[in-house]
Amino acid sequence: MAIAEKKDLFTFPPAPDATAPEWPGTPIGAKNTITRTKGRTAVANKTVDATPGLFKRLLANAFQHVATSGQTTYSHDVVIHGLRVRAITNSEHLIGYWKDNWYGTDEWFRITGQKPADTPDVLVVALGRIPSEAEAAYYSRQNDTVVFFNTSYYGQLKSWVLGAVGRKLAVDYGIHSIHGAVVTKDGKGILYIAPTGTGKSTSTYGLMEFPNTRFHSDDWVYVRYAYRTKDGKKVFSPARILQDGEEVARGYRTYKWLEDNRNKDATVIGRGLDDREVTASPSELDIDHPEAYAYTSEKVFYIRSNLVENFPVAAFDFARSRLENAPDVTPEFLLQNKASIDAVELQLRRKPPFDKMDNQHLRETIARFFAFDNTRAMLDITTVFPKERVFTNPLEPARINAVMLIKRNFDEDVVVDRLTIDEFMARLLVGRTPSGTKEIVYNNYRAVDDKSERAWIDTIEAKGVERMWSEYGKAKDRPETLHEEMEMFRMLYRSTTAYDLNTILQKDPTVTSKMEAVRSTMRIIVAALENSRDDFRYTISEYRKLLG
Structure with missing residues (x-):
């Protein structure tokens, strides 16, 4: 019997046995794989290094299984923002998505001209059907290694x-790994940071309906903070600082060092916008006006297929993609979602490959794309937008001018508000989601001990949200991993203009549809991008002033 979800509105085929981490789903697209785990594993241990001998045991068990199980094992190296990352897995699903998602070493060299390291900077081992291990995920910072057991959820x-990868880039190079998305308009970049379900993807794709826009990223970006030399001839991101031949700062620590020692006799070593090494002295740099540049991380986007509800054109690529956890839908689901299915069907009917489907098959296919909110597919964005409107070189920078912290809180009337640094940093520290949970910097997958970080944040939040950033600055016991993250977000604030965006326009009684709300929200975003006022703040009763 199939596994029922949401009062039988959709179902998943049952597992073939009690230990299978993945199995075939009802066909859709190029392939449909159902994974036993469809979210975070029951065990999620990011503090492996704190337990002596644990990492050695995990790796020994993994490689013993590879050597003795007789199962096919795959190994493939990719490059993620210059770092070589090796995956070893016995999952056909994971290796397929891995190869789709990232640039292979030869691709990276062909596109960027940069030769990756000969050996991996980061290793991931993901093995299923290991009876001696629980369903679990482990991370060792000391060894730059991720180990997954008995889960195939990509x-x-x-x-x-x-x-x-982000931890290594931050500590060694001062490069910021952000769970966010970027679009540029008229050469100005907008970075969206948001919890799931508040409109990040909708805002990203929605802005592309405006002229002079380019699609950059959908889910994850790498940000380099840079300074111009005072003569304007160089722009570069610092990675190391040497004084009297000794290293005095590296990675994310370089920014504060430069602010405190701007006239010291030292050598700043970094990378230019062309990614070539550049050097300067602190006195040559315009320390007071940093800039932020975003770089893509993915070759093909791993994305929720429910995108088709707002952007039906994505279905054409999804129909060719390998899907993850596409369910079967019931007649009740089709009936309850008739309006949404009708709207998408109008865009797909009589167009290949959907022209070969009868009406029932087409409607079920559309419904299966969005019935389960974590059904995933791989989307080649150049099939949705012309190639010239997409950042396809992973080392082409996009200057970030504005940051949008997106939320959806219908209890508030403010739609858009320019943030002070205290407000901006407090929002990120608390990280409250629509469900009421908290995710530090809206990123639940940081490679840190986020439980201990959260416990510490709770102590300063208890003194009042409005005081959090000042209390943070005075604290002497803040976790170093948290300081690493917040120091780079401090640089993001210094480099851009930050806004709070509340996606609640459906609350306006004059708004007649979700699509109208989305389009008006996009116009608000454009207005914010062009804004230079500190008092930029509009409520649900005032926002139409921005629409003209």
């Missing part, structure tokens, strides 16, 4: 790998 693997 979403967690991808996020933990990005977190591991």
Whole structure:
């Protein structure tokens, strides 16, 4: 019997046995794989290094299984923002998505001209059907290694790998790994940061309906903070600072060092916008006016297929993609979602490959794309937008001018508000989601001990949200991993203009549809991008002033 979800509105085929981490689903697209785990694993241990011998045991068990199980094992190296990352897995599903998602080493060299390291900077081992291990995920910072057992859900693997890469980039190079999305308009970049379900993807794709826009990223970006030299001839991101031949700062620590020692005799070593090494002295740099540049992380986007509800054109690529956890839908689901299915069907009918489907098959296919909110697919964005409107070189920078912290809180009337640094940093520290949970910087997959970080944040939040950033600055016992993250978000605030965006326009009684609300929200975003006022703040009764 199939596994029922949401009062039998959709179902998943049952597992073939009690230990299978993945199995075939009802066909849709190029392939449909059902994973036993469809979210975070029951065990999620990011503090492996704190337990002596644990990492050695995990790796020994993994490689013993590879050597003795007789199962096919795959190994493939990719490059993520310059770091070579190796995946070893016995999951056909994971290796397929892994190869789709990232640039292979040869691709990276062909596109960027940069030769990756000969050996991996980060290793991920993901093995299923290991009876001696629980369903679990582990991370060792000391060894830059991620180990997964008995789960084939790609979403967690991808996020933990990005977190591991991000930690290394932050500590060694001062590069910021952000769970966010970027679009540029007229050469100005907008970075969206948001919890799930508040409109990040909708805002990203929605803005592309405006002229002079380019699609950059959908889910994850790498941000380099840079300074111009005072003569304007160089723009570069610092990675190391040497004084009298000794290293005095590295990675994310370089920014504060430069602010405190701007006239010291030292050598700043970093990367230019062309990614070539550049050097300067602190006195040559315009320390007071940093800039932020975003870089893509993915070749093909791992994305929720429910995108088709607002952007039906994505269905054409999804129909060719391998899908993850696409369910079967019931007649009740089709009936309850008739209006949404009708709207998408109008865009797909009589167009290949949907022209070969009868009406019932077409409607069921559309419904299966969005019935389960964590059904995933791989989307080649150049099939949705012309290639010239997409950032396809992973080392092409996009200057970030505005940051939108998106939320959806119908209890508030403010739609858009320019944020002070105290408000901006408090929002990120608390990280409240629509469900009421908290995710530090809206990123639940950071490669850190987020439980201990959260416990510490709770102590300063108890003194009042409005005081959090000042209390943070005075504290002497803040976790170093949290300081690493917040120091780079401090640089993001210094480099851009930050806004609170509340996606609640459906609350306006004059708004007649979700699509109208989305389009008006996009116009608000454009107005904010062009704004230079500190008092930029509009409520649900005032926002139409921005629409002209």
